[in-house]
Amino acid sequence: MRVAVDAMGGDFGPAVIVPSSLIALADPEYPDLSIVFVGQHDKIEPLLSRMAEDQRRRVHVVDAPDEVAMSDAAARAVRSKPKSSMAVGLQLLKTGEADAFMSAGHSGAVMAGALGIIGRVPGVARPALVTVLPTLKGRSMLLDLGAVTDPKPRFLVQYAIMATTYATHVLGLPNPKVALLSNGEEPSKGNLLVQEVFPLLAATPGINFVGNTEGKELLRGDIEIFVTDGFTGNVALKSMEGAVSALTQVLREEVTKGIVRKALALMLRPALREVRLRLDYEEIGGAPLLGVNGAVIVGHGRSRERAIANAVRVASRTASQNIPAEIARSIQASGAIADVTV
Amino acid sequence: MRVAVDAMGGDFGPAVIVPSSLIALADPEYPDLSIVFVGQHDKIEPLLSRMAEDQRRRVHVVDAPDEVAMSDAAARAVRSKPKSSMAVGLQLLKTGEADAFMSAGHSGAVMAGALGIIGRVPGVARPALVTVLPTLKGRSMLLDLGAVTDPKPRFLVQYAIMATTYATHVLGLPNPKVALLSNGEEPSKGNLLVQEVFPLLAATPGINFVGNTEGKELLRGDIEIFVTDGFTGNVALKSMEGAVSALTQVLREEVTKGIVRKALALMLRPALREVRLRLDYEEIGGAPLLGVNGAVIVGHGRSRERAIANAVRVASRTASQNIPAEIARSIQASGAIADVTV
Numbered sequence: 001m002r003v004a005v006d007a008m009g010g011d012f013g014p015a016v017i018v019p020s021s022l023i024a025l026a027d028p029e030y031p032d033l034s035i036v037f038v039g040q041h042d043k044i045e046p047l048l049s050r051m052a053e054d055q056r057r058r059v060h061v062v063d064a065p066d067e068v069a070m071s072d073a074a075a076r077a078v079r080s081k082p083k084s085s086m087a088v089g090l091q092l093l094k095t096g097e098a099d100a101f102m103s104a105g106h107s108g109a110v111m112a113g114a115l116g117i118i119g120r121v122p123g124v125a126r127p128a129l130v131t132v133l134p135t136l137k138g139r140s141m142l143l144d145l146g147a148v149t150d151p152k153p154r155f156l157v158q159y160a161i162m163a164t165t166y167a168t169h170v171l172g173l174p175n176p177k178v179a180l181l182s183n184g185e186e187p188s189k190g191n192l193l194v195q196e197v198f199p200l201l202a203a204t205p206g207i208n209f210v211g212n213t214e215g216k217e218l219l220r221g222d223i224e225i226f227v228t229d230g231f232t233g234n235v236a237l238k239s240m241e242g243a244v245s246a247l248t249q250v251l252r253e254e255v256t257k258g259i260v261r262k263a264l265a266l267m268l269r270p271a272l273r274e275v276r277l278r279l280d281y282e283e284i285g286g287a288p289l290l291g292v293n294g295a296v297i298v299g300h301g302r303s304r305e306r307a308i309a310n311a312v313r314v315a316s317r318t319a320s321q322n323i324p325a326e327i328a329r330s331i332q333a334s335g336a337i338a339d340v341t342v
Numbered sequence: 343m344r345v346a347v348d349a350m351g352g353d354f355g356p357a358v359i360v361p362s363s364l365i366a367l368a369d370p371e372y373p374d375l376s377i378v379f380v381g382q383h384d385k386i387e388p389l390l391s392r393m394a395e396d397q398r399r400r401v402h403v404v405d406a407p408d409e410v411a412m413s414d415a416a417a418r419a420v421r422s423k424p425k426s427s428m429a430v431g432l433q434l435l436k437t438g439e440a441d442a443f444m445s446a447g448h449s450g451a452v453m454a455g456a457l458g459i460i461g462r463v464p465g466v467a468r469p470a471l472v473t474v475l476p477t478l479k480g481r482s483m484l485l486d487l488g489a490v491t492d493p494k495p496r497f498l499v500q501y502a503i504m505a506t507t508y509a510t511h512v513l514g515l516p517n518p519k520v521a522l523l524s525n526g527e528e529p530s531k532g533n534l535l536v537q538e539v540f541p542l543l544a545a546t547p548g549i550n551f552v553g554n555t556e557g558k559e560l561l562r563g564d565i566e567i568f569v570t571d572g573f574t575g576n577v578a579l580k581s582m583e584g585a586v587s588a589l590t591q592v593l594r595e596e597v598t599k600g601i602v603r604k605a606l607a608l609m610l611r612p613a614l615r616e617v618r619l620r621l622d623y624e625e626i627g628g629a630p631l632l633g634v635n636g637a638v639i640v641g642h643g644r645s646r647e648r649a650i651a652n653a654v655r656v657a658s659r660t661a662s663q664n665i666p667a668e669i670a671r672s673i674q675a676s677g678a679i680a681d682v683t684v
Contacts, residue, residue: 136588146525149533183488183576191491191573215581219588231533232577234525235570239557239578240585246478246561247589250620254613261613268606271596278592 001032001316004098007039008067008085009105010299010308014039017104018047020308024316025055027309033316034058036098038089040065064088068109077106078113086110090117093294100319102286102311104299111147114292121324123337126151127291128159129230129298131237132171132284137221139171142181143290144230145237151229153196156180157204157336162290163225164207165330169321170288170314176224179213181232187211193229201227206334215239248276285310288318291327295319343374343658346440349381350409350427351447352641352650356381359446360389362650366658367397369651375658376400378440380431382407406430410451419448420455428452432459435636442661444628444653446641453489456634463666465679468493469633470501471572471640473579474513474626479563481513484523485632486572487579493571495538498522499546499678504632505567506549507672511663512630512656518566521555523574529553535571543569548676557581590618627652630660633669637661 005021007014014037021035037044041063048059066084068077078087086105090113092098103110107129120127128144141163148155160178167176180197182190187198189212201209210223215236217223228236251272255265265272285307286297295318299311331337347363349356356379363377379386383405390401408426410419420429428447432455434440445452449471462469470486483505490497502520509518522539524532529540531554543551552565557578559565570578593614597607607614627649628639637660641653673679 136591149525181577183491183573183580191571194573214584215577215579216584216587218581219584228577229533231525231536232574235523235557235574236577236581237557238525239560239581242556242558242561243582243585244589245558247586247617249478250617251593251614254616254620255610257613261610264606264610265613268597268603268610271599271603271607272593274596275589275592278596 001099001319002034002036002097003312003315003319004036004038004062004089004092004101005312006085006089006101006103006105007037007044008064009103012304014043014047016304017308018044020305021312022051022055022059023305023309024312025058027313030313030316033312034060035312036060036062036092038062038064038092039085040067062088062092068105076112077109079116086113087117090114090296093296094118100295100297100315102297102299102315104308104311107298108146110296110298111289111292114289114294114296118292118294118296121291121293121327121331123328123331124158124162124291126155126158127289128162130163130166130287130290132287133219134278134284135219135221139173139284140218140221140224140226141167141171142218142226142228142233142237144228144233146230146234149229149231151193153193153200154336156193156197156227156229157200158291158331159227160201160204160207160209160225161330161334161336162327163227165326166288166290166318166323167224169323169326170317173224175208177210177222178207178225178227179210179217179223181215181226181228181236182212183214185212185214197227204334204336206330286312286314288314288323290323293324295323343441343661344376344378344439345654345657345661346378346380346404346431346434346443347654348427348431348443348445348447349379349386350406351445354646356385356389358646359650360386362647363654364393364397364401365647365651366654367400369655372655372658375654376402377654378402378404378434380404380406380434381427382409404430404434410447418454419451421458428455429459432456432638435638436460442637442639442657444639444641444657446650446653449640450488452638452640453631453634456631456636456638460634460636460638463633463635463669463673465670465673466504466633467500468497469631470504472505472508472629472632474629475560476620476626477561477563481515481626482560482563482566482568483509483513484560484568484570484575484579486570486575488572488576491571491573493535495535495542496678498535498539498569498571499542500633500673501569502543502546502549502551502567503672503676503678504669505569507668508630508632508665509566511665511668512659515566517550519552519564520549520567520569521552521559521565523557523568523570523578524554525556527554527556539569546676546678548672628654628656630656630665632665635666637665
């Protein structure tokens, strides 16, 4: 699998992205992985100088002098900068010179760029931004995260189908449970959108719809797929981030109050580190854009070594499963085909 | 202040609610507090038998044989059970026999009952369910939590005004910052509702509107009031609850892996307990129904001793500040008066 990596995206740039991607390249479980770094040639090449010969052969560099900044307007960034790493990387995906594209840059810009350059899977009305969450029992998916803030009910039906396909083929979760994020579990709960979507999901073949669920279930691990509008999904995700961050800070303050607590906390550090790793969703490393016509993985903006390496692995697995074709098939089978002219 | 307490509401019933309320009664900072327990007479009286004479004089019991169950339909529960503790307690508030009403029962039922029995503050379109959150720096308010899942834009403007009044008078937060919960901080972000509400809030006098904000700010403490629709507010709150619960569980698992960690964790127990107390929003104990024409405080359903006691204190303070009159005044002053016929 040839994964094109946006070497410029993310808060850290090539100095973090290139060596982190090479961790995935060195992973013996990915012997067929090759990486095409896309970005400013002179910043990337020096980072490859000390590679072993056999690995160096699996790495290519494609020059892309422009940069897309986090501050650029998402919708226009890629279109107005055709020589940016995002635009060039997506072009490689389109022409088949790469099998997947991974960027840790501005997710909105990646989405807009992917729509402009590679387009949608046939039959898909709107692609979705997804996050893969670490739960107490494994993994769950939450979508949409803001690609569409005011979706039509049928978009959410497609989200459920696309996520079921991805969870089954890439995450290894057979027959994943799909729930509608709501303000209560009863079928009567929900805002107007949820009340319209509920019967549609209940009538959709090929998904394992279990009904409405509440935000407190997101990390519990009993449900694998949470479907919601992009506005609510974003708020839910950020609310969880904030809660984890606040709890972590209070914990840090309390366990460093005084010399005795400090010493105890120091001895417990391995435990505290494992807590962080188990629930740090950045560690998962990559989330797919579902519904675009190619394997596009967005790394989290603050992604570090492990997260970038994992995002490259995810990109490789996503490409090898040919997810866009699988999504087209399952959308077709469910009868939930969008009139793409709408 | 005479606080009517719903002795039957909540998951625990009189055996928890009565003794917990008496903790507030014994608080020397509330010398003028008296409590009217409303509920099944024969279940309440035995719990008062061992009280000191001087405190017993500040406690009354009003019989209310019916019970509102958590499973009852919120809208009809109070209307169909006029002899329930909720209905009788709200009647006491209406007739002036009580200055405030506190219930740890079904918040939707309390809201519906309050609307039916005491009605709205003049000029208020829709009351809101609020939660008061513990933050890293103090307290914040999040509303609405589900009273109205699909509000009109002007409802949110009133939420901002009502919360500003409450934060100033009851929480002691002068000039509280008001933000609109959104999927990004830029003024251009938001779903259709947020985009309509933003300019309205920016043009409302008497509130300190600071713009859009993300869910991760909810517990940080830099902003005091978060305004959102009832659907999103509920999802955000439950998502935070779930995140805290998951992190706590992982922490518990990791610090009890092996005898050494167990011993260290045992010694750190005071620190861990303080972490829980500092971020456990149940400890705050009570949240107001803002916009109903009386002081009505809802305790969290799983409220325990401390939370119930605090909810009674909050009810007393809310009553002493005459919040409904203050809200009527500030709504009038802002010009955001609702046409209550709509």
